[in-house]
Amino acid sequence: MIVSILSPSCPECGAKKIVYSCEPKCCFNHVCGACRASFQLETRELGEKLAGIPAEELPEIESCLPTAQCANCESLRVFQIEETGQIVCADCQSLLELVFAEND
Secondary structure, rough: OOOOOOOOOOOOOOOOEEEEOOOOOOOEEEEEOOOOOOEEEEEEEEEEOOOOHHHOOOOOOOOOOOOOOOOOOOOEEEEEEEEOOOEEOOOOOOOEEEEEEEOO
């Protein structure tokens, strides 16, 4: 199982060049490097767990890389399984869906 950082696509133009432009105590605002669209990422629980996440092989999460908070335990250690594209929390092993936050 290969675990990597999140790699969402821009909801406006589909580009993968996304940067996290805030900090967790504020919000999860992201900006597209191609079209400059701004959006927030959230997760939604899928009601399943995934055992066997290789804790010793988890990548370092840099502050400007895309991130989202686990909908179950609020951890920021949310990763993508490369082989399946599934999103998983490394702390509580919840399988998650990555979603764009609704604008209020």
